[in-house]
């Protein structure tokens with residue numbers, strides 16, 4: 070979604086100046102690794118963490134997008150390691166995590182935000198299209214989780230993982246591949262929350278509903294018009310709504326929270342169709 074869209078997320082200036090929900094030293098000196106931090110929700114999370122005193126490591130595939138986020142962080146006086154990487158590449162993910170430890174000597178939180186999908190009827194998925202979404206959203210997320218956990222285990226320090234997923238519980242017509250991947254991440258997270266509790270690692274998820282970001286550009290104009298009507302608030306959420314949930318889980322407020330999924334969706338989990346492809350006649354036909 071472009072910044073000129075009526076539903077566009079806050080501008081860079083908003084990310085820097087919007088009033089903080091949390092006190093400004095909440096994450097002071099902590100190190101946060103955010104994937105997909107070059108745009109949308111990841112950018113909002115990274116900038117908010119920097120405003121809360123954290124030092125950042127950011128990754129994504131496109132260096133120019135990451136640099137733009139890094140500029141904002143540096144402008145705030147923050148410290149940031151910029152590391153282009155695809156989360157699909159397990160070896161490169163391993164090197165990324167090694168660089169984070171080398172640079173900062175610690176990692177406190179991993180925010181697995183990188184991901185995406187394309188709208189298509191599931192019956193038409195190609196093998197390559199299915200694999201692209203599963204390899205990114207499920208397997209790529211896992212590479213990052215495992216590398217982080219190994220780092221904390223090897224250094225004998227605590228850590229927390231926050232995985233950005235989505236609202237899967239009533240299905241997601243038009244994006245079945247991402248629904249499958251995110252369901253996998255949620256139950257992976259609940260399981261390793263148990264296995265990694267002895268390592269003092271908390272593992273949680275945040276499930277956003279329809280949030281106004283550049284990522285929405287992959288959907289048709291009709292879908293973008295319809296999505297804000299798919300929740301009780303009748304609007305898009307903002308990237309900072311998700312950043313606030315991440316901060317809740319990362320900060321002292323999250324100290325007794327693990328294996329949880331925090332839903333930030335304006336109530337879409339209880340009401341509202343979320344079709345991202347034309348609705349079949351069987352269900353009342355095309356969206357208005």
Ligand SMILES: CCC/C=C/C(=O)SCCNC(=O)CCNC(=O)[C@H](O)C(C)(C)COP(=O)([O-])OP(=O)([O-])OC[C@H]1O[C@@H](n2cnc3c(N)ncnc32)[C@H](O)[C@@H]1OP(=O)([O-])[O-]
Pocket residue numbers: 184185186187188189195197198199201202205235241244278279280282283284285287343345
């Ligand atoms: C639901 C509402 C709430 C959620 C909202 C959000 O999450 S929004 C925020 C999230 N942000 C986003 O969602 C951002 C956009 N999404 C992405 O960038 C996804 O991460 C990605 C998996 C498509 C990228 O995978 P990649 O880097 O590998 O990209 P690639 O281009 O190389 O494609 C690989 C293959 O996938 C297939 N295929 C791709 N597109 C289509 C299509 N339209 N049609 C059909 N098929 C399509 C095709 O097979 C293609 O190969 P081909 O045939 O071209 O050789």
Ligand SMILES: NC(=O)C1=CN([C@@H]2O[C@H](COP(=O)(O)OP(=O)(O)OC[C@H]3O[C@@H](n4cnc5c(N)ncnc54)[C@H](OP(=O)(O)O)[C@@H]3O)[C@@H](O)[C@H]2O)C=CC1
Pocket residue numbers: 104105106107108109110111128129130131132134154155156157182183184185186205209233234235236276277278279280281282283284285
């Ligand atoms: N906006 C919404 O309504 C919702 C979004 N989500 C999820 O939230 C997350 C952020 O989405 P949003 O900000 O909206 O969309 P964006 O498309 O703006 O953000 C996705 C980010 O992921 C990065 N990314 C994609 N593939 C890879 C990869 N293989 N390795 C590293 N980075 C990658 C992209 O950067 P680059 O292209 O440089 O690699 C991009 O910055 C996504 O996982 C999305 O699916 C979930 C529910 C709703």
